[in-house]
Amino acid sequence: MRATCWNGTRNIQVERVPDPQIVNASDAIVKITSTAICGSDLHLYNGFIPTMKRGDIMGHEFMGEVVETGKGVKNLKVGDRVVVPFPIACGHCAQCEREMYSLCENSNPNAWMAEKMWGYSPCGIFGYSHMLGGYAGGQAEYARVPFADVNPLKVPEELDDEQVLFLSDIFPTGYMAAEACGIQPGDTVAVWGCGPVGQFAIKSAYMLGAERVIAIDRFPYRLRMAHDKAGADTINYEECDIFEALEEMTGGRGPDHCIDAVGLEGHAPGIHGAYDKMKTVMMMETDRPVALRQAILACRSGGTVSVAGVYGGFIDKFPMGAIVNRSLTIKSGQTHVQRYMRPLLKRIQDGEIDPSFVITHRINLSDAANGYEIFAKKQEECMKVVMKP
Amino acid sequence: MAERYAHDSSASASIEPLSIALGWFSLALGAAELIAPSRMARLIGAPDDESTRNTLRAFGAREIGAGIAILAQPDRARWLWSRVGGDALDLAWLGRRMADANSENDRLGMAAAAVAGVTALDVYAAQRLNRAGAQPAAKRRGVKVEQVVTINRSADDLYQYWRDFKNLPRFMRHLNAVEVIDQRRSRWTAAAPAGMSVRWDAEILQDREGEWIAWRSLPGSQVENSGSVRFTPAPGARGTEVRVQMEYLPPAGQMGRVLAMLFGEEPEQQIREDLRRFKQLMETGEIPLSDGPSMWRAAQPAKRAGQIREMAGVSE
Numbered sequence: 201m202r203a204t205c206w207n208g209t210r211n212i213q214v215e216r217v218p219d220p221q222i223v224n225a226s227d228a229i230v231k232i233t234s235t236a237i238c239g240s241d242l243h244l245y246n247g248f249i250p251t252m253k254r255g256d257i258m259g260h261e262f263m264g265e266v267v268e269t270g271k272g273v274k275n276l277k278v279g280d281r282v283v284v285p286f287p288i289a290c291g292h293c294a295q296c297e298r299e300m301y302s303l304c305e306n307s308n309p310n311a312w313m314a315e316k317m318w319g320y321s322p323c324g325i326f327g328y329s330h331m332l333g334g335y336a337g338g339q340a341e342y343a344r345v346p347f348a349d350v351n352p353l354k355v356p357e358e359l360d361d362e363q364v365l366f367l368s369d370i371f372p373t374g375y376m377a378a379e380a381c382g383i384q385p386g387d388t389v390a391v392w393g394c395g396p397v398g399q400f401a402i403k404s405a406y407m408l409g410a411e412r413v414i415a416i417d418r419f420p421y422r423l424r425m426a427h428d429k430a431g432a433d434t435i436n437y438e439e440c441d442i443f444e445a446l447e448e449m450t451g452g453r454g455p456d457h458c459i460d461a462v463g464l465e466g467h468a469p470g471i472h473g474a475y476d477k478m479k480t481v482m483m484m485e486t487d488r489p490v491a492l493r494q495a496i497l498a499c500r501s502g503g504t505v506s507v508a509g510v511y512g513g514f515i516d517k518f519p520m521g522a523i524v525n526r527s528l529t530i531k532s533g534q535t536h537v538q539r540y541m542r543p544l545l546k547r548i549q550d551g552e553i554d555p556s557f558v559i560t561h562r563i564n565l566s567d568a569a570n571g572y573e574i575f576a577k578k579q580e581e582c583m584k585v586v587m588k589p
Numbered sequence: 590m591a592e593r594y595a596h597d598s599s600a601s602a603s604i605e606p607l608s609i610a611l612g613w614f615s616l617a618l619g620a621a622e623l624i625a626p627s628r629m630a631r632l633i634g635a636p637d638d639e640s641t642r643n644t645l646r647a648f649g650a651r652e653i654g655a656g657i658a659i660l661a662q663p664d665r666a667r668w669l670w671s672r673v674g675g676d677a678l679d680l681a682w683l684g685r686r687m688a689d690a691n692s693e694n695d696r697l698g699m700a701a702a703a704v705a706g707v708t709a710l711d712v713y714a715a716q717r718l719n720r721a722g723a724q725p726a727a728k729r730r731g732v733k734v735e736q737v738v739t740i741n742r743s744a745d746d747l748y749q750y751w752r753d754f755k756n757l758p759r760f761m762r763h764l765n766a767v768e769v770i771d772q773r774r775s776r777w778t779a780a781a782p783a784g785m786s787v788r789w790d791a792e793i794l795q796d797r798e799g800e801w802i803a804w805r806s807l808p809g810s811q812v813e814n815s816g817s818v819r820f821t822p823a824p825g826a827r828g829t830e831v832r833v834q835m836e837y838l839p840p841a842g843q844m845g846r847v848l849a850m851l852f853g854e855e856p857e858q859q860i861r862e863d864l865r866r867f868k869q870l871m872e873t874g875e876i877p878l879s880d881g882p883s884m885w886r887a888a889q890p891a892k893r894a895g896q897i898r899e900m901a902g903v904s905e
Binding site for chain 2: 203205217218219220221222223224225226251253254255256257272288290291292293294297305306307309310311312313324327330333334335336337344346347
């Protein structure tokens with residue numbers, strides 16, 4: 201089959217690889233009909249996440265048709281149309297029972313690597329480094345899906361791929377980030393980063409009752425989408441001081457909650473941005489937490505800072521003093537996608553939201569390398585790339 | 590938690606990381622002196638002339654020799670003493686350079702202080718190793734390992750599965766087979782490198798249903814070993830805490846070396862992985878396999894599904 205392979209930093213190629221086969225009795229093989237490039241794939245593309253190996257198949261947002269099931273699979277049959285969540289969950293461990301699926305204790309066969317870095321291991325993730333399992337990803341023609349009874353969500357025929365594909369990651373991810381804020385009537389939520397997760401965080405914050413959402417980015421086309429499609433007020437951080445702008449917009453209180461939908465490759469103008477850029481280049485820091493620092497400082501005392509953006513390792517100049525002295529709550533986590541898929545599918549069916557509004561590029565899987573480049577360089581006003589095998 | 594112990598002393602094991610670090614330090618310093626003597630000269634504040642560069646190159650060669658010898662193991666203590674000798678040479682040379690008008694004495698002074706610090710470490714490590722007898726470690730070392738995992742099943746279920754010893758090879762990677770001889774005795778076969786295997790007979794010492802099992806090898810076994818597993822309910826219906834303790838006392842000689850390899854450099858990690866597999870098997874009914882176990886291959890499908898199974902050492 202054809203698959204999108206990681207061959208080094210900023211080196212992605214579509215290659216011929218063997219077709220997947222059933223390895224475990226609980227596996228299913230899915231013939232992929234739609235797959236997307238995630239903003240977090242860019243962290244792999246740019247070489248920020250360790251334990252990648254030449255030839256690794258990328259991709260953790262995909263859906264398709266079940267073409268084969270292992271002998272232990274009971275809930276799925278050949279021909280079922282499914283969306284596959286990016287975290288792999290076993291459904292039986294204590295964390296899965298608590299619906300903390302991305303903390304599954306059994307799905308990462310390379311848990312020892314994650315333990316060395318993070319103390320304990322989270323779940324395995326499709327196409328997202330060996331430390332997170334070493335599972336082949338879904339930017340390919342086929343994928344093997346472990347624990348098939350637990351993970352894939354059957355989707356109704358009347359919804360097309362583009363409407364349900366993002367249940368695999370970015371819609372639940374934006375939603376969980378907003379949910380974590382514990383939004384109360386009258387609340388203002390500020391969202392750093394107007395990529396696809398930021399867009400869904402804005403939409404979700406409104407769904408959960410926010411009075412006002414303020415979106416922060418530096419790309420006019422992204423701010424435009426946040427304003428026109430998601431209904432946010434916007435701030436371009438290259439044109440003003442974010443702290444002052446937010447203070448002004450919130451009557452001097454600061455936003456009640458702040459969502460970081462940027463993650464480890466943040467940018468900032470001036471000395472702060474340059475500082476982290478230099479430290480990461482010198483390998484003295486693994487991540488650039490500019491958005492996170494701003495979110496913490498800007499948040500209203502007693503508010504919540506919800507981190508949806510991916511961080512991989514260690515950061516410095518972390519304003520712990522602000523957190524302690526101003527009673528801030530920090531919430532984070534890889535998305536427990538399985539917990540949100542059904543309720544969010546219902547919102548799509550009810551016409552509350554059509555997640556396809558973020559799609560700007562539709563290409564063939566064979567053009568994946570180009571898709572990555574356009575997305576990474578934010579060319580052609582790229583927001584979301586969906587690929588068809 | 591793991592503990593390695595040499596028979597006559599535990600000092601040898603505890604000082605090892607330091608001596609290994611010193612070995613690598615030698616290699617790095619040596620390489621820098623050999624490859625970039627001019628920069629090194631500037632760094633330590635000595636005049637960057639031909640004589641300095643030649644001296645530094647010679648010192649570099651000496652460092653690399655010492656580094657290789659220390660890391661190659663057989664007699665670490667002696668080679669650490671050779672480092673101490675080298676340090677003395679370095680200090681003498683730095684002292685002479687300080688008298689040179691072309692030198693920057695501040696920098697030289699700092700370099701000398703650094704060398705003195707390293708000398709102290711070298712002396713300390715060498716002395717500790719001497720006291721420990723500095724025996725080749727693998728031959729005499731016993732291994733004692735303790736690991737614990739919480740499994741989302743009842744103590745009874747877990748006990749029943751474990752008590753049927755022929756199940757153990759399903760999740761203990763290095764066991765080929767356990768044959769049950771009678772109520773008390775069993776015959777264990779473990780894989781060793783190069784297609785070899787080792788075998789021993791074991792007997793159950795204690796057996797409390799749903800609580801714990803203890804066993805040990807019978808006298809006259811190739812491998813003296815003992816182990817126990819304890820099943821304790823975790824608080825608040827969090828499943829069962831499974832605590833495993835194993836101890837190996839490999840005899841000296843060829844078999845000892847084979848066993849050291851067999852149980853690896855990190856026995857605690859191996860028992861940990863075995864327990865992880867026990868948990869996976871008990872909670873999900875299988876040991877999930879990815880496409881790239883332990884980074885041995887890229888995360889893409891294998892031509893043959895069995896290939897990944899073999900690589901990960903998981904039977905069907």
